[in-house]
Amino acid sequence: MSDTNQQQDFRASVREWLAENFPPVLAGMAMGMEGETRSSPVKDLKLWRSRLAEQGWGAPTWPVEYGGAGLSHPQARIIADEMAQIGATNPIPMLAGMGVTMVGPTILEYGTDDQKQRHLPGIASGEVRWCLGLSEPNAGSDLASLTTKAEADGDNFVLNGQKVWTSGADISQWCGALVRTDSNAGKRDGISFVMLPMDQPGVETRPIKLIAGASPFCETYFNNAIAEKNDLLGELNDGWSVIKRLLQHERQSQTSARGGGGEKAAGLSDLAKTYVGTLEDGTLADADLRFRLASHLMDAQAHSLTIGRITAEAKGKVEVTAAASILKNSATRVAQIKAELTVELMGHQGLGWEGETFSNHELGAVREWLGGKAISIYGGSFEVQNNIISKNILGLPETTQKG
Numbered sequence: 001m002s003d004t005n006q007q008q009d010f011r012a013s014v015r016e017w018l019a020e021n022f023p024p025v026l027a028g029m030a031m032g033m034e035g036e037t038r039s040s041p042v043k044d045l046k047l048w049r050s051r052l053a054e055q056g057w058g059a060p061t062w063p064v065e066y067g068g069a070g071l072s073h074p075q076a077r078i079i080a081d082e083m084a085q086i087g088a089t090n091p092i093p094m095l096a097g098m099g100v101t102m103v104g105p106t107i108l109e110y111g112t113d114d115q116k117q118r119h120l121p122g123i124a125s126g127e128v129r130w131c132l133g134l135s136e137p138n139a140g141s142d143l144a145s146l147t148t149k150a151e152a153d154g155d156n157f158v159l160n161g162q163k164v165w166t167s168g169a170d171i172s173q174w175c176g177a178l179v180r181t182d183s184n185a186g187k188r189d190g191i192s193f194v195m196l197p198m199d200q201p202g203v204e205t206r207p208i209k210l211i212a213g214a215s216p217f218c219e220t221y222f223n224n225a226i227a228e229k230n231d232l233l234g235e236l237n238d239g240w241s242v243i244k245r246l247l248q249h250e251r252q253s254q255t256s257a258r259g260g261g262g263e264k265a266a267g268l269s270d271l272a273k274t275y276v277g278t279l280e281d282g283t284l285a286d287a288d289l290r291f292r293l294a295s296h297l298m299d300a301q302a303h304s305l306t307i308g309r310i311t312a313e314a315k316g317k318v319e320v321t322a323a324a325s326i327l328k329n330s331a332t333r334v335a336q337i338k339a340e341l342t343v344e345l346m347g348h349q350g351l352g353w354e355g356e357t358f359s360n361h362e363l364g365a366v367r368e369w370l371g372g373k374a375i376s377i378y379g380g381s382f383e384v385q386n387n388i389i390s391k392n393i394l395g396l397p398e399t400t401q402k403g
């Protein structure tokens with residue numbers, strides 16, 4: 001899609017700002033730079049974060065008064081495009097945990113003015129990290145079965161119960177938690193969404209190690225943890241509406257097929273040729289792999305074009321709807337198949353966990369393949385998205401999740 005004249009001007013101004021403000025030493029550096037040992041990138045990363053925050057580009061479409069830049073979605077896309085062109089990564093969404101993509105947009109919709117003023121600027125600047133305490137040992141897909149209780153006590157709620165799979169709970173400053181505030185109400189009616197600081201005696205976190213090696217998530221225990229009543233998001237006992245919206249934002253943020261389309265997909269063909277070799281006519285030597293790779297590249301392209309079409313039809317007014325479930329499943333499929341093909345085409349080199357006989361790229365591919373298994377689980381599993389699609393989009397009767 002080509003830019004309008006106004007967009008061209010905007011693109012030129014973004015390019016100019018990036019040329020002046022992006023520290024070149026960070027070019028090509030991925031996320032997770034917090035642990036970077038060389039002093040220069042850490043210093044530069046801090047500088048880069050603060051410059052982005054000042055510009056409101058941590059959450060560019062949010063209102064300026066809450067730390068955003070008040071830009072349209074097409075303008076935000078232009079900023080992302082221009083950053084990608086020079087190998088610049090925006091660290092703020094990662095530093096804010098669940099803040100920029102999920103909690104923030106939900107506060108914008110459901111929050112009081114006071115909540116917006118207190119919480120949004122810290123998220124938009126990447127200085128306050130948020131986690132989400134939704135899942136429990138007996139409440140995953142069937143989230144409404146949750147039992148963590150919040151009892152009113154003066155100006156506060158007192159929380160007791162256990163959450164699980166809480167991503168980043170051990171390093172977050174704030175948590176958005178789904179809790180039961182009325183045990184006598186219907187399953188989905190007695191639930192509320194509260195926000196609470198993690199640094200308090202009533203909150204304990206225990207990291208869980210994942211198959212891909214890292215420990216990015218935790219069991220989280222609330223033992224008389226305190227959430228102030230003025231940090232109730234939405235109405236009391238109407239947390240189900242709040243969480244449905246928040247989960248739509250989560251799915252929306254997961255719709256881009258990681259490494260699926262365009263440039264990166266072409267990279268996969270080259271990789272296949274390097275590892276598997278080519279025939280005289282230059283085509284991939286393994287006919288079966290060739291067929292599956294071509295099929296994946298077509299799926300990836302179709303997914304990317306669909307996102308492009310939806311954005312164009314919405315004329316940049318990106319609405320979060322049930323259709324995000326379709327795109328989430330399609331993005332999941334593309335990302336997982338890509339990861340599987342990558343380790344497969346590497347042959348023995350795609351089986352390494354550690355050691356000098358494997359390149360960093362090969363070791364990374366194995367971790368990405370294993371880590372990618374989680375995509376069809378978090379944010380609502382693949383099967384649960386299919387239930388949402390059948391009920392909310394196709395209008396079929398609900399047969400599985402009563403309550």
Ligand SMILES: Cc1cc2nc3c(=O)[nH]c(=O)nc-3n(C[C@H](O)[C@H](O)[C@H](O)COP(=O)(O)OP(=O)(O)OC[C@H]3O[C@@H](n4cnc5c(N)ncnc54)[C@H](O)[C@@H]3O)c2cc1C
Nearest residue numbers: 132133134135140141165166167374377378379381383400
């Ligand atoms: C990497 C990762 C990060 C996560 N981060 C967070 C987080 O930050 N905060 C948080 O609260 N949670 C988080 N989760 C938890 C995630 O939301 C749950 O794992 C997910 O909702 C599934 O719940 P469950 O694991 O209890 O599986 P279950 O609900 O027990 O499901 C098990 C299997 O049964 C299938 N199934 C269940 N119900 C149905 C149905 N009605 N119809 C058809 N099939 C069904 C599922 O698809 C799945 O295959 C994370 C999970 C992962 C993997």
